[in-house]
Amino acid sequence: MDKPKVVLGVSGGIAAYKACELLRRLTESGHEVRVVPTDSALHFVGAATWSALSGNPVTTEVWDSVHEVPHVRIGQSADLVVVAPATADLLAKAAHGLADDLLTNTLLTARCPVVFAPAMHTEMWEHPATQENVATLRRRGAVVIEPAVGRLTGVDTGKGRLPEPGEIFEVCRRVLARGIEERPLDLAGRHVVVSAGGTREPLDPVRFLGNRSTGKQGYALARAAVARGARVTLVSANSExxxxAGADVVRVGTAVQLREAVVKAAADADAVVMAAAVADFRPATYAEGKIKKRDGHEPDPIVLVRNPDVLAEISADRARPGQVIVGFAAETDDVLANGRAKLARKGCDLLVVNEVGEHKTFGSEANEAVVLAADGTETPVPYGPKEALADTVWDLVADRLG
Known part of the structure; x- marks a missing residue:
């Protein structure tokens, strides 16, 4: 089979050096990559580096190798175009159809999926002009990854950092797979909220009640939604x-904190997927100092109180009409029977039911589940990668969003 053809566009930002790692991941995973930098990008990483790492010639000009018509052919033959980093200037040119170099010409001629990974200072990202350009590109079907929050050039810190190359690669891999299958970006223009991980309820400054969830399924759901064009808010409970890439991550610890974050994010969300393992109970009291062993004395009983039922709450009180709510049910016995009862009790649209245990599901790279729907349908998902379950969930959500 022919190798998938990827065009890696690199624009002139300090994060250009990170694109070398993205290029390595693409080539080592079997993709044929043509790097198309801007003139500004070559101030950060030279053409020789791009050519050596990709095994293909590198130029910024439409006048080189004119007989091959590169300003048309490169975009026409691509299976995916990814621009990383994408500066504010590059996003503006792409949004307005300007074509003054080889990269912008390639973007105009590409008929394949296009991914932009922006990187710039926070003020530039938040400027109304940049936000309008991003909205325009998304409206046309491009995937514009939300930048990460962290250290920027110099001493500045904020939103605008290029996501890690490995995470950008995961977005590219999934977008490319969907492009080959000719499946649309069916979540484009949608805002989805995903919870992931496991809450921890503190007993004292060093101990807590928790569970075995690592967040892998929730993170797979977030990555899948980004690759399908959604704006994603990920509420992450104690995941490492x-x-x-592309998800706005809100970090929480306890069930009460998770509830607050989910309710806030759900206010303008089209769908909420509650994949986190939320503690049903928390200690009634919190010991300000470490609970000590006392010789000759049994420990005092730990009194528990109920945590808020976040899934039932957001299902009963939808933040907007047509909002789709998805829950997860981790069961150890009578899996489907308990799942059907929970679906009726919680009032959500879909419930993903899976059997869990010490060596099942939690921490694993794979999952097996049945997705129960409020209309009575059941969708079994055979044992396989958690990203396969994630895509099944989003397929069902997209159907309900119309």
Whole structure:
């Protein structure tokens, strides 16, 4: 089979050096990559580097190799175009159809999926002109990844950092797969909220009640939604996984904090997927100092109180008409029977039911589940990668969003 053809556009930002790692991941995973930098990008990383790493010639000019008509052919033959980093200037040119170099000509001629990974200072990203350009590109079907929050050039910190190359690669891989299958970006223009990980309820300054959830399924859901064009808010409870490229990550610890974050994010969301393992109970009291062992004395009983039922709350009180709510049910016995009862009790639209245990689901790279729907339909998902379950969930959500 022919290798998938990827065009890696690189515009003139300090984060251009990170694109070398993205290029390596693309080539080592079997893609044929043509790097098309801007003139400004070559001030940060030279043409020789791009050519050596890709194995293909590198130029910024439409006048080089004119007989091959590169300003048309490169875009026409691509299966995916990804621009990383994408500066504010590059986004403006792409949004307005300007074509003054090889990269912008390639963007105009491409008929394949296009991914932009912006990187710039916070003020530039938040400027109304940039936000309008991003909205225009998204409206036309491009995937514009939300920049990460972190250290920028110099001493500045804020939103505008290029996401990690490995996470950008995951977005590209998934977008490319969907493009080959000719499946649309069916979540484009949608805002979705995903919760992930496991809440922890503190007993004292060093101990907590928790669970085995690592957040892998929720993070797979977030990555899948980004690749399908959605704006994603990920409410992450105590997960140590790297931030998915393109997701706005809100970190929480307890069930009460998770409820606050989810309700706030859900206010303008089209869909909410509650994949986090939320503690049903928390200690009634919190010990300000570490609870000590006392010789000859049994420990005092730990009194528990109920945590808020976030899934039932947001299902009963939808923030907007047509909002789709998805829950997860981790069961150890009578899996489907308990799942059907929970679906009726919670009032959500879809419930993903899976069997869990010490060596099942939690921490694993794979999952097996049945997705129960309020209309009575059931969708089994065979054992496989968690991203496969994520895509099934979003397929069902997209159907309900119309």
């Amino acid at each position: 996984l790297p931030d998915p």
